[in-house]
Each structure stands twice: as C-alpha cells, then as structure tokens.
Amino acid sequence: MNIENKAVNAIRILSADAVQNANSGHPGFPLGAAPIAYELWANHMKHNPQNPGWQDRDRFVLSGGHGSMLLYSLLHLFGYGNLSIKDLKNFRQLNSSTPGHPEYGHTIGVEATTGPLGAGMAMAVGMAMAEAHLSAVFNEKDFEVVDHFTYVLGGDGCLMEGISSEAFSHAGTLRLHKLIVLYDSNNITIEGSTDLAFTENVMKRMEAFGFGTFEVKDGNDLDELAEALKAAKADKTRPSFIKINTVIGFGCSQKQGKASAHGEPLGLENVNDLRKNLGWDIKESFEVPDEIYLHYKNIGLKKAEDEKNWNELFKKYSEKYPDKRRLWDAFYSDADTKMLDANEFWQYEDKPQATRNISGTILNRLKDIMPNLIGGSADLAPSNKSYMNGEGDFLAGNYTGRNIHFGVRELAMAGETNGILLHGGLRPYCATFFVFSDYTKPMLRLASLMGIPSIYIFTHDSIGVGEDGPTHEPVEQLAMLRAMPNFNAFRPADATETAAAWYSAVTSKRTPTAVILSRQNLVQLKGSSKDALKGAYIIKNSVKETPDVILMASGSEVNLVMLAAEKLYEENIDARVVSMPCSDIFDAQDEAYKEKILPNSVRKRIAVEALSSFGWERYTGIDGEVIAMNSFGASAPQDKLFKHFGFSVENIVDRVKLLFK
Known part of the structure; x- marks a missing residue:
C-alpha cells in the first residue's frame, strides 16, 4: 500500500474512532469521501496550514456538515491550528474544538458554519462571487493577486434542498468558472436508498443550470479524481460539477452501502473490521503512524510555498500600483467612522419620506465612503431602493459591477450574501420585502451563529403595505427576528433613525443587522437623535x-x-x-x-x-x-x-x- 492510500485511510480511521468515542456522529460520509478530500487538499487546493487566513487561498466548504469528522481529520493531519488528537477525542463534547457540525470562528480552518444541508452550496457561490469581483477590481496584467478557486463538497441531501438549486441557477447565470462543486454520490440517505425520493438526472439538471459536468466512476481512484479536478479547473467559461460515485461507510463490511452507516457509530466490532479491511495494523484508537504525519507535513510545507510566492508577487504589485494597494487596504479595513460621523451623513430634507427612500439615499452615500460595499435585491431593487447609482451591475462578463441581481431567489440570496462576507474584503447587503424574510430566515440564523455582520434590507415593513393584502403584510416577522440571538432588527421611525440603523449595520463587527423600512411616507420627528444607536x-x-x-x-x-x-x-x-x-x-x-x-x-x-x-x-x-x-x-x-x-x-x-x- 502506497503512502497516499495510507494517508486516505488515516482520515477514515480517525473519523470512525472519533464518532465511536463520542458514541454520536456520522461515519459513513467520511469513510466514503476520504479519497475526494485527500486528493483535493493534497494535490490541487491552494492553502497553507501555517496561515489558514491567507487571502489568496482556495476556499473549501463542507456543505454536508454532518460529515464534520472528515474535515477535522484533514485539519489535524495537515497541522491546522494545532488541532490535536485530544481535540478529536473530544468530538461533540462541551467546549471542544470539534463540535458536531463545523462552526466558523470556532475551529481554525473552517470557512463556514454548515449544518442545514445545501447552505454550504449557497455560501460557496457567494465566495466565488466575491473572488470574481475582487479579481476584476484588483488584477493587472502579470499581477493576478486575486486568483483562487472555491470548492464545495456535499451529497444527495444538499442537492435535494431548494437552496442549492437557487444558488446553482445563479452561479450558472453568472458563469462563475472558479466554482467547483464536488458531489459525493452514494445513493443513500437516512431513510434508505435515494430512489425513495430522488430519482432525477442530476447531471442533466446541472447542465441546464450552465455547469460543466464531469463524472468519476470510482471515488476511490485518486488518478481518476485528479483528472476530473484538472479538467474542471481548466474550464474558463462556466462553473464545474463533479459527480463522484462513492460507497457510504466504505471499508465496514456490515454497513458499507447501507443507510445504517449514515448517522450512527459503527460499533467497536465494526471499527475493528474496518481496520482489518483497510489494512490498518494499529489496533489502538486514534493512533497514526509517524510516516503518515510526515507525509502530510511535507505536503503542507510545499503548500506554504504558494503563499510565499504570492507574498512576493503582492509586494511587487504594491510597488507598481500604489493606488491599487491603498484601495486594497480600504477593502480590508473597517468603515471610516470619521466620514460616518460627519454631519453630511446625518442630514436630510425635512419633509415626509418613506424610510425605504431615505435608506436608498444613505446607501448611495455609503457607496462613496465604503468602496467594498456590494449587494442587491431579489428582483425588487426599485421597490427596496437598494441600487447603487453609477456603480454598474455584477454580471457575467462584468464582475466589476457592485449591484447584484439575485433574481427571485431569497433563500440563496441570503446564503450568498453570507458567503461574500465570509470570503473577506467585501461588505455585502441584500434586500427583499419584509414578509419574504421568511424565505431568508435560515441564512440569517447562520449569520447570527457565525457572528458575521451581514446586512439585510427589508422594506414594506407592516400592514402599511396596504392594497397588496395579508400575503404581503408582515405581522410575525419582526418578533421572529427579535427572538434570534446575536441579531439586530432595526425598524427606524424617520431619517435620523434610518441613518442610525445603517451606521450600526456597517460598523457592526460580529452581529448581522436587518434594516426594516416603510413603504409609506413618514414625517421627520422632532426629538429623534443619534441616541437611536x-x-x-x-x-x-x-x-x-x-x-x-x-x-x-x-x-x-x-x-x-x-x-x-x-x-x-x-x-x-x-x-x-x-x-x-x-x-x-x-x-x-x-x-x-x-x-x-x-x-x-x-x-x-x-x-x-x-x-x-x-x-x-x-x-x-x-x-x-x-x-x-x-x-x-x-x-x-x-x-x-x-x-x-x-x-x-x-x-x-x-x-x-x-x-x-
């Protein structure tokens, strides 16, 4: 058995041991998908274990978050943040670095909090959108300082959830060619065979969305995986979708290919059987031979060279294009509070106005203060007043535009907005009618959980919607948002309070904000002040x-x-x-x-x-x-x-x- 196969099996063994030790978890996905993760991280993905936050790294999102031990095993073996064997032994335990599903900001190397299936797919699309915009703004000939891929791995459940279809439809429309979706196709869900509820031709669906499609017949064949990844990266015209045929619970005689491998420990007898079938001679749990650790360490050292080369390139870029470097620093800095504190930001005409209109005015002031502000609406920009004048549209062929047309895709829109923010360098917002915040809620919850300051504009804030009637009149939505931990729901009464809402939103460090705005005109109130903050x-x-x-x-x-x-x-x-x-x-x-x-x-x-x-x-x-x-x-x-x-x-x-x- 060569060292690469041993390295793959190390992921499998650590994953099975951790789930068994916790007596809780999902071993089937890691056992089946370990070769995918290894081939990608070892031979194709640009990353540096010694500096997980390097700006031009490739992004990897594990959309099937239940398979978290796959990611934790990788992070441990590559030496991310000193994630130790002790941490793996504490899988799913209180205050551990290895919670049941990956959590952004909690475990070094985790790019997004995933748990709700499909959410990672939308956030990955957002990350690819961010890369496309930043590369269009900053890259110069011979100086491609923004040049990385976004990879996302998920399974049948991720593809069944509607959010992935919304996001993939958008990604195909935008021709995001640096997005690569890895589909772990094992034909099993919790209830049994996917034939019970999922018989569509996924490849044809992805082709219809505008993806280039590839298939790996044997998910254990590293060479076949390598060829598919190379082909996907070579396609410069569209996003890529790689269907990879795997066996859930691979290596466990009693459970491989069965639903029982999905969401429960294998059992000690079956873990021992797994060791035997994989040719893993070590009987002690959580033990990995030194030669395997050395193999991963050497790969990591080679990966560090990519960052070193980029740092040298970026230094030369900064010297040749000092204006671009200053703009780069502005993109990666907080909002300029001096400009936000200036009187101009807080001054408005003393006449009745809808707060949605005032918000539109503020947004067009903010765009000049914050060059990294980007966003759009779910096909409602004229009503939401969420369009930045003179900033162009973010479209296939014009990624410099700052106005995103999300289409009528509220759920994916909110997920993509989170992904844009997670990528770094940009401050995104998105917009829709308040009553349709119901469609965005799961992604607002993830933003709150991750502690990221995404911004959501919700207009038509009450029964003041009027003639459209109860289907469009929000009633319970504000209480719903107020009930969510670490979330600011801001419903202003006039121009001053609307300015305060935006000020709070763009200066927030760890809390997302909903700016909730009226359709009808409101008078400017005597006594309203910055105390609204x-x-x-x-x-x-x-x-x-x-x-x-x-x-x-x-x-x-x-x-x-x-x-x-x-x-x-x-x-x-x-x-x-x-x-x-x-x-x-x-x-x-x-x-x-x-x-x-x-x-x-x-x-x-x-x-x-x-x-x-x-x-x-x-x-x-x-x-x-x-x-x-x-x-x-x-x-x-x-x-x-x-x-x-x-x-x-x-x-x-x-x-x-x-x-x-």
Whole structure:
C-alpha cells in the first residue's frame, strides 16, 4: 500500500474512532469521501496550514456538515491550528474544538458554519462571487493577486434542498468558472436508498443550470479524481460539477452501502473490521503512524510555498500600483467612522419620506465612503431602493459591477450574501420585502451563529403595505427576528433613525443587522437623535420628572404615539414617548440606562406597533398593554387599514385612559 492510500485511510480511521468515542456522529460520509478530500487538499487546493487566513487561498466548504469528522481529520493531519488528537477525542463534547457540525470562528480552518444541508452550496457561490469581483477590481496584467478557486463538497441531501438549486441557477447565470462543486454520490440517505425520493438526472439538471459536468466512476481512484479536478479547473467559461460515485461507510463490511452507516457509530466490532479491511495494523484508537504525519507535513510545507510566492508577487504589485494597494487596504479595513460621523451623513430634507427612500439615499452615500460595499435585491431593487447609482451591475462578463441581481431567489440570496462576507474584503447587503424574510430566515440564523455582520434590507415593513393584502403584510416577522440571538432588527421611525440603523449595520463587527423600512411616507420627528444607536431612547419627554405613563413604539407608529402624547397632555395625563427602533441593542445597554429610559416606578405603559405584540410584554409589564396586530391584516389603502386595526391617535388616547380607571 502506497503512502497516499495510507494517508486516505488515516482520515477514515480517525473519523470512525472519533464518532465511536463520542458514541454520536456520522461515519459513513467520511469513510466514503476520504479519497475526494485527500486528493483535493493534497494535490490541487491552494492553502497553507501555517496561515489558514491567507487571502489568496482556495476556499473549501463542507456543505454536508454532518460529515464534520472528515474535515477535522484533514485539519489535524495537515497541522491546522494545532488541532490535536485530544481535540478529536473530544468530538461533540462541551467546549471542544470539534463540535458536531463545523462552526466558523470556532475551529481554525473552517470557512463556514454548515449544518442545514445545501447552505454550504449557497455560501460557496457567494465566495466565488466575491473572488470574481475582487479579481476584476484588483488584477493587472502579470499581477493576478486575486486568483483562487472555491470548492464545495456535499451529497444527495444538499442537492435535494431548494437552496442549492437557487444558488446553482445563479452561479450558472453568472458563469462563475472558479466554482467547483464536488458531489459525493452514494445513493443513500437516512431513510434508505435515494430512489425513495430522488430519482432525477442530476447531471442533466446541472447542465441546464450552465455547469460543466464531469463524472468519476470510482471515488476511490485518486488518478481518476485528479483528472476530473484538472479538467474542471481548466474550464474558463462556466462553473464545474463533479459527480463522484462513492460507497457510504466504505471499508465496514456490515454497513458499507447501507443507510445504517449514515448517522450512527459503527460499533467497536465494526471499527475493528474496518481496520482489518483497510489494512490498518494499529489496533489502538486514534493512533497514526509517524510516516503518515510526515507525509502530510511535507505536503503542507510545499503548500506554504504558494503563499510565499504570492507574498512576493503582492509586494511587487504594491510597488507598481500604489493606488491599487491603498484601495486594497480600504477593502480590508473597517468603515471610516470619521466620514460616518460627519454631519453630511446625518442630514436630510425635512419633509415626509418613506424610510425605504431615505435608506436608498444613505446607501448611495455609503457607496462613496465604503468602496467594498456590494449587494442587491431579489428582483425588487426599485421597490427596496437598494441600487447603487453609477456603480454598474455584477454580471457575467462584468464582475466589476457592485449591484447584484439575485433574481427571485431569497433563500440563496441570503446564503450568498453570507458567503461574500465570509470570503473577506467585501461588505455585502441584500434586500427583499419584509414578509419574504421568511424565505431568508435560515441564512440569517447562520449569520447570527457565525457572528458575521451581514446586512439585510427589508422594506414594506407592516400592514402599511396596504392594497397588496395579508400575503404581503408582515405581522410575525419582526418578533421572529427579535427572538434570534446575536441579531439586530432595526425598524427606524424617520431619517435620523434610518441613518442610525445603517451606521450600526456597517460598523457592526460580529452581529448581522436587518434594516426594516416603510413603504409609506413618514414625517421627520422632532426629538429623534443619534441616541437611536442605543436601541431605545426618549424622543419626547414628559413635563414632570416622573411621567404618568410611558408610550413606546417603533417605525411609523412613533409619530402616532407622539401625537397621542400631545392629546393626553391636554387631558392632564403627562406621557413620556420612547422610540425603540432596535430592542436587541437596547437590551444590551447597562441597567442604569435602561432604568433611565423605562423607570421601574412607572407601571402604566403602552406599546404600539403594527405587527405582532409578541415580545413587547417585556417592556410593558403586567400592568401595561400592547396595541398590535392579532391577525394577518387585510387588503385596503394604508390609512384605512391603520384606523381599522386601531392604529390611530384616538384609540391610543382611549386605551391610555383605561389604564387610569
């Protein structure tokens, strides 16, 4: 047995041992796909184990995240971040570096958090989009400082999920030729044969999407794998899809080719059988011969040469193109807060405007402050006001454009946006109607989990959508986003608060942000201020030091409660008005600030929001009340809907009076 076959089997043995030791996990995928991973990482992929964050490295995403031990074994054998045998022994244990599914920012060498099948496919497309844009912006003749591939490995489940079809359709349209999809085709899912639910001709589907397609008949044949990878990399006109026929649980006599190999430990007897069948003489678990470690170390040293050569190239590039180097540094730096703090950023016309329109104005100011800002909409840019004027369209043949046309693909759009950000060098955003945030939710959750500051523009934020009716009127969506850990849902009431929302979004380091905007015109509010950056603030205070009642709202309803406060004062009820554009940020403030805004001594409180009431009880308390939606809305002009559902000054005043009876 040659050293390469031994190196492949080391991945298999470590994966099986770790799953068995944890008594939990998915051994089948690593056993079948080990040759794919080895051939790619050892002989084709550009990476440096000593510097996992090298900017021109190839990206690798394990979309089938349940096969995480495949990746952890690779990272250990190549010496990434000193991921040790002890770490492999702690697979799936509390606080270990080897959680059940790969987590970005948690384990060195993991490019994306994957778990929901297909998500990695969309994020890989985003990474390839980022590479295409950066190469178009920065590369010069003889100085291709951005020149790398994105590889993504997944299986039947990844291809069944709709997100992959959305993303592949987009990738084919964009002709992203540096995207290579590796399909581990083992014909098995949890319930049994794929014939139960998945009989389509995948190769024909990928051809229809615009991919070049290749097939490896024997996934254990390293030479055949090498030829397919070389052919895929040589195609300069389209993305590539390589179907690789494998056997799930390969090497385990009792389980290979069966569904039982997928998601449960093999059992000690079967692990011993695996060792015997693979010709692995060492009986002790987690033991790998020194010759195999040396083999991986030598490969890693050769890989380091790629970065060394790039560093030399980049140095010469920086000397010859100093303006480009300065631009590069700007792309890889945080937003310039001096320019964001300037008065120009915060100044707007004192006239009624929809916050979506104000957001569009801000976006076109930001594009000049942030040259690495890139993004677009799910075919709704004219409505979302998410187009950057004069910046061109990101299209096949014109990757310099900064406006992305995602098409009607909300789920993939959000996943691709995450992938663009994960790649590095760019600050992406995407946009759709707020009610369709339901389609984006799984990818928003992944952004929150990864701690990446992706930006999502959601317009048409309430029943103010009006005539389109309940199918287009968001009700429960804001509560859903507020419930998510590490996520800022920002619903501004006017221009100043919209500027604050964007300021918060582009300066965030580890938290994604949704900027939630109105379709209808809103007045510019007296008293609105940069204090919106604290999540909630007093926009109109009571005359007395201690108010009789506190009125709270977000978005378009803030003006309603301010007008109601004036009416109440005429009737000797002194109200404080609190604008709460982002409860997530307010909750993170210290107790002194929260007590200042919402003193515990004031028990009479009313919150007003033209969405679900869920969550507001934290601020209104048991003595307070919420005026909100408890249905899906209706189809009618916006002003009539607001009055019909109780969002009027008169109703707010009447409900406050009831608190005093």
